[in-house]
Amino acid sequence: MTSTAPAAVAPDGLSGVTADWSADKQAFPVPWGKAMMWIFLLSDTFIFTCFLTSYMNVRMSTTEVWPNASQVFALHIGGADVPMVLIAIMTFILITSSGTMALAVNYGYRRDRARTTSLMLITAAFGAVFVGMQAFEWTKLIVDEGIRPWGNPLGAAQFGSSFFMITGFHGLHVSAGVIYLVVVAMRVWNGFYDRKGTYETVEITGLYWHFVDLVWVFIFAFFYLW
Amino acid sequence: MDKAEGQQHPLAIYLWIWVTLFVLSAFSYMVDYFHVQGYLRWTLIIIFMLLKAGLIVAVFMHMAWERLALKFAILVPPLCLLVLIGLMAVEGDYTFFTRLSEFVR
Numbered sequence: 001m002t003s004t005a006p007a008a009v010a011p012d013g014l015s016g017v018t019a020d021w022s023a024d025k026q027a028f029p030v031p032w033g034k035a036m037m038w039i040f041l042l043s044d045t046f047i048f049t050c051f052l053t054s055y056m057n058v059r060m061s062t063t064e065v066w067p068n069a070s071q072v073f074a075l076h077i078g079g080a081d082v083p084m085v086l087i088a089i090m091t092f093i094l095i096t097s098s099g100t101m102a103l104a105v106n107y108g109y110r111r112d113r114a115r116t117t118s119l120m121l122i123t124a125a126f127g128a129v130f131v132g133m134q135a136f137e138w139t140k141l142i143v144d145e146g147i148r149p150w151g152n153p154l155g156a157a158q159f160g161s162s163f164f165m166i167t168g169f170h171g172l173h174v175s176a177g178v179i180y181l182v183v184v185a186m187r188v189w190n191g192f193y194d195r196k197g198t199y200e201t202v203e204i205t206g207l208y209w210h211f212v213d214l215v216w217v218f219i220f221a222f223f224y225l226w
Numbered sequence: 227m228d229k230a231e232g233q234q235h236p237l238a239i240y241l242w243i244w245v246t247l248f249v250l251s252a253f254s255y256m257v258d259y260f261h262v263q264g265y266l267r268w269t270l271i272i273i274f275m276l277l278k279a280g281l282i283v284a285v286f287m288h289m290a291w292e293r294l295a296l297k298f299a300i301l302v303p304p305l306c307l308l309v310l311i312g313l314m315a316v317e318g319d320y321t322f323f324t325r326l327s328e329f330v331r
Contacts, residue, residue, distance in 0.1 A: 027295060027299075028293070028295060028296050028299070029293060030292070030296065031232075035296070038296070038299075038300050039299075039300075041300075042300055042303060042304070045304050045307075046304070046307065049304070049307045049310070049311075050310070053307075053310055053311050053314045054314070056311075056314065056315070056318065057314040057315075057317060057318040057321075058318075059318075060315065060318030060319060060321075060322055061317075061318045061319075061321035061322045061325065062322075062325075063322065063325045063326060063329070063330050070258050083258060083259060084255065084258055084259075088251075088255045091251050091255075092248065092251060095244070095247045095248060095251060096244075098244075098247070098282065098286055099240065099241075099243075099244035099247075101286075102240040102243075102244070102285075102286045103237065103240060105233070106234065106235070106237060106240065109232050109233070109234045110234075198232070199232070200232055203232055203233060203288070206286075206287075207287055210282055210283075210286045210287045211287070213282060213286075214279055214282050214283065214287075217275055217278045217279050217282070218275060218279070220251075220254070220275075221254065221271050221272065221274070221275035224258075225254060225257060225258050225267075225271050226268070226271065
């Protein structure tokens with residue numbers, strides 16, 4: 001569009017809103033999908049920070065002892081309790097999946113369909129393993145240790161509600177990400193983005209996946225290690 | 227940067243960041259494993275956490291190569307959350323001391 005000619009007839013109603021907001025001015029020189037994904041991730045940042053802040057608030061305000069995460073999440077391996085080993089493995093799995101995702105984005109821009117597809121499916125597989133380990137962890141806590149959202153035998157009742165809320169919400173994000181990755185990987189494989197002419201969707205999917213890893217960094221630090 | 231082909235960087239960058247993230251995670255796990263306690267524990271946890279978060283956002287999410295306008299739009303608003311964190315910390319302390327003085331003998 002030429003910017004010098006005055007708009008002859010501005011549309012009314014909803015298409016008018018669209019026309020006004022898109023009026024010849026683009027703030028961010030990135031694909032719109034990427035800008036929108038960043039804004040979504042920004043809002044998600046606020047949600048997760050609210051969860052972590054409220055968790056810290058109840059942890060500070062309770063007069064009961066807070067259960068020792070290092071012991072709660074220990075696994076009995078080879079006759080000894082190894083502290084937090086499951087959580088450590090989950091952390092490494094998620095970082096590994098972030099690495100394969102970064103490579104997938106790179107190969108996507110090189111138009112290497114086979115490598116992009118397989119790296120994305122590997123990323124999704126790591127994500128699925130992560131969710132599986134989380135299901136194992138939840139089962140262990142609920143069945144073996146009797147931890148409930150309203151109380152537990154180890155100490156402060158708020159431990160359970162914070163734990164299920166925060167890790168549950170993160171697990172939902174991982175699960176949604178696995179589905180998202182598989183859908184986009186299939187589209188890469190059948191040449192959808194070659195026909196579209198750009199692989200930016202792979203990068204946008206990558207943004208979401210790295211964010212899931214990013215949130216885990218904070219959960220690992222504040223919930224498990226603190 | 228070739229705008230038509232988006233963000234393209236040498237693979238070596240990603241591999242190095244990947245290795246660094248592994249090492250940093252191992253460090254934060256070591257903090258727990260060797261029972262480091264008190265302010266040293268919290269300081270180390272936060273340092274490793276911020277380093278990991280920064281590397282993920284800057285390199286894996288390509289924020290380092292975006293224009294300043296986008297960086298500002300995404301990275302400045304979360305600073306408001308520091309206010310929330312500060313307020314909730316004060317509130318948590320207040321509730322704790324109220325409970326101690328009113329409900330705990």
